[in-house]
Amino acid sequence: MGETTTMAKGITSGLRAAMERDPKVILLGEDIGKLGGVFRVTEGLQKDFGEDRVIDTPLAEAGILGTAIGLALRGYRPVVEIQFDGFVYPAFDHIVSQVAKLRARSLGYVGMPVVIRIPFGGGIGAVEHHSESNEAYFAHTAGLKVVAVSNPHDAHWMIQQAIESPDPVIFYEPKRRYWDKGEVGAAPDGPLGSARVVREGSDVTVLCYGPMVRTCLQAAQAAEDEDHSLEILDLRSLSPLDTSVIFASVRKTGRCVVVHEASTFLGLGAELAAQIQQECFYELEAPVLRVGGYNVPYPPSRIEEDFLPDLDRVLDAVDRLLTH
Amino acid sequence: MSDHDQAPQGRALGNVFGAHERPLSGDRPAAEGGPEMLQVITPEGERIPNPELDPLLEHLTDADLRGFYRDLVLIRRFDAEATALQRQGELGLWASLLGQEAAQVGAGRAMRxxxxxFPTxxxxxxxxxxxxxxxxxxxxFRGVNHGGWDPNEKNFHLYTIIIGAQTLHATGYAMGVQRDGAVGTGDPDRDTAVMAFLGDGATSQGDVSEALVFSGVNNSPVVFFxxxxQWAISEPNEKQTRAPLWHRARGFGFPGIRVDGNDVLAVYAVTRRALDAARDGQGPTFIEAFTYRMGAHTTSDDPTKYRVSAEVEVWKLRDPIERFKRWLEHAGHADRAFFDAVADESDALGADVRARCLAMPDPDGSEMFTHVYAEEHPVMVAELAEFTAYQRSFEGVH
Incomplete structure (x- = not known):
């Protein structure tokens, strides 16, 4: 290990390791075989593991999820690729009504070890339905776990942890970070479900995940020039939330901003703000702020930079927190 | 003129595109299965020889045939008891199978x-x-769980309420069977098929079409039953489909068949043949069992709002149990003592079901947190603690 690779290739190597370890791990998705997926995340896997384990499915998301459920009931561990975030909705019923509930409905007799990989978020100049951040829909659903990776190391290890999970995991991959490079270490940083402090600081806690981690790290660098010290937390797990790490950071800094690409209304930021004011009320020096997408349909790509949170919007929120 | 310009014989436009069929019309009361419907016992209890199906029935002993009758009577009795339990407030709801006994016993007994x-x-x-x-x-239906049996104990999945969803689960399961090498080995104890049960209303769901696509392209060992x-709650066939349902399989590239769903032997035969083909590696079959929902959709439904009693009366004459009993008697497969014994057994079953239903305990409120996740989950732990503390705060309060 210690190899430098892209986030996309980190996922590929993680999938490969999981498939080598457990013959019951199989991949399903559109164009994931010969093509290796539209983002090439499964590149080479069909050649090495065969068409029975890397399945080019018909073009039907409900069908992919529905058959993944049946495969899981037969003892397989399906890893499903949804080609783009906005394409998951035809499968929503199977995810919410079946994958999330079958363990409870069967009183624990059957589980749903299904991983649903979703490339998400904007910033790549795509046409509509290709830039969405729909994590809140799934984080709202009991029975699911929801995670988002932000770098090659986590991508490599967390996909393996997700596959090993006996419970279903929605696995979000920030598509504009697929080509970001980084080192993959020899072991994961904590279990699935844990957050990670990626930069320590003392003035403001910045909670972020997925594509916004890099943005917030850049903001922290810029804030340093103005003698503002930002603590950056990569949530990594959106459901459940690693609240002990989150609360500890907010109690230390007394100020918090949540940053995500998703629209703010009823997004992760709303839940985090509610929990933080409940648990850290007396340590807070200012209200918890949110920086996120506006509450509109994802805009056309020529104006997506106006919609997406960026370094300046994060710093603007930091300034408001510090001058409160 | 090149060869390409010359249309092959028989490829006139009409043959290429087919003719427009007229939409199904509501020629009610009482839809007919038509001449293509397979049947070996008529509603009057007469056995019709059928060279296609008879070889699939030859091995059945008198005991087997009596077993079919016993199944039919006992599940009707169970169903009646459940309906009564609902009327008395012991179940919140019941979905009666009245009239569909032969379709279900024929299919169920054909399975290994x-x-x-995968049931509805x-x-x-x-x-x-x-x-x-x-x-x-x-x-x-009593509201003590959402299913709660182990699907792997009897290879019978939980009831699925979302219409048609289970056809995809069945297809995925069958894809797993293929990957386990449990198809086409010739070993009768190893080769495995999957039954996807659905109703006429479900055929309108996209999930069902996707299941037909996935099972078709994968050549999966699944039988769509x-x-x-005739009725999807209040909507008759002609609101769901333009063509007879069994025709649909053709477009997905595998056989479709219509069988008299009130003829237990015919259902058994066609299902057995379809399951054998699936286990053998020949792929899926779509079986339309033409039957009738004699009762309401569920105990919450009032069919007098949308269908006439004359239609029900016609279907009473096609009753699945009565015709089979007549044939058993006439052909000498069973005698009065047998029928009396089954009647006694059915009364005992009703009493037993009633007693055990009433004895079914309500779960403790805390159990809602128990099986949401396999592993310890911080939200479940926190909310269970909160729930328990809140409940305890009432202790000693009157």
């Missing part, structure tokens, strides 16, 4: 132990054939 069934919420007769304790079926009971 290693086969797997009305497959009480299939559950019975699989050996599922009928009291288990009452749990979700569609009980066309």
């Amino acid at each position: 132990a290693q086969d797997f069934a 919420y009305r497959e009480h007769g299939v559950a019975w054939c699989r050996g599922v304790d009928p009291v288990n079926l009452l749990g979700m 569609c009980q066309n009971n």
Whole structure:
């Protein structure tokens, strides 16, 4: 290990390791075989593991999820690729009504070890339905776990942890970070479900995940020039939330901003703000702020930079927190 | 003129595109299965020789045939008891199978132990054939669980309420069977098929079409068993489909067949043949069992709002149990003592089901947190603690 690779290739190597370890791990998705997926995340896997384990499915998301459920009931561990975030909705019923509930409905007799990989978020100049951040829909659903990776190391290890999970995991991959490079270490940083402090600081806690981690790290660098010290937390797990790490950071800094690409209304930021004011009320020096997408349909790509949170919007929120 | 310009014989436009069929019309009361419907016992109890199906029935002994009758009577009795329990407030709801007994027993008895069934919420007769304790079926209707049996114990999945969803689960399961090498080996105890049960209304769902696509392209060992009971709550066939349902399989590239769903032997024969083909590696089959929902959709439904009693009267004459009994008697497969014994057994079953339903305990409120996740989950831990503390705050308060 210690190899430098892209986030996309980190996922590929993680999938490969999981498939080598457990013959019951199989991949399903559109164009994931010969093509290796539209983002090439499964590149080479069909050649090495065969068409029975890397399945080019018909073009039907409900069908992919529905058959993944049946495969899981037969003892397989399906890893499903949804080609783009906005394409998951035809499968929503199977995810919410079946994958999330079958363990409870069967009183624990059957589980749903299904991983649903979703490339998400904007910033790549795509046409509509290709830039969405729909994590809140799934984080709202009991029975699911929801995670988002932000770098090659986590991508490599967390996909393996997700596959090993006996419970279903929605696995979000920030598509504009697929080509970001980084080192993959020899072991994961904590279990699935844990957050990670990626930069320590003392003035403001910045909670972020997925594509916004890099943005917030850049903001922290810029804030340093103005003698503002930002603590950056990569949530990594959106459901459940690693609240002990989150609360500890907010109690230390007394100020918090949540940053995500998703629209703010009823997004992760709303839940985090509610929990933080409940648990850290007396340590807070200012209200918890949110920086996120506006509450509109994802805009056309020529104006997506106006919609997406960026370094300046994060710093603007930091300034408001510090001058409160 | 090149060869390309010359249309081959018989490829006139009409043949290429087919003719426009007229939409199904509501020629009611009482739809007819038509000449293509397979049947070996008429509603009058006469056995019609059928060179296609008879070889699939030859091996049945008198005991087997009597067993079919016993199944039919007992599940009707169980169903009646459940309806009564609902009327008395012991179940919140019941979905009766009245009239569909032969379709379910024929299909259920054609399955082998290693086969797997994916039911709707009305497959009480299939559950019975699989050996599922009928009291288990009452749990979700009583409101003590959402299913709660082990699907792998009798290879009978939980009831699925989302219409048509289970056809995809069945297809995925069958894809797993293929990957396990349990198809086409020739070993009768290893080769495995999957039954996807659905109704006429479900055929309108996209999930069902996707299941037909996935099973078709994968050549999966799945049999789609569609009980066309003529009514999807209040909507008749002609609101769901333009063409007869069994025709649909053709477009997906595998056989479709219509069988008299009130003829237990015919259903058994066609299902057995379809399951054998699936286990053998020949791929899926779509069976339309043409039957009738004699009762309401569920106990919450009032069919007098949308269908006439004359239609029900016609279907009473096609009753699945009466015709089979007549034939058994006439052909000498069973005698009065047998029928009396089954009647006694059915009364005992009704009493047993009633007693065990009433004894079914309500779960403790805290159990809602128990099976949401396999592993310890911080939200479940926190909310269970909160729930428990809140409940305890009432202790000693009157």
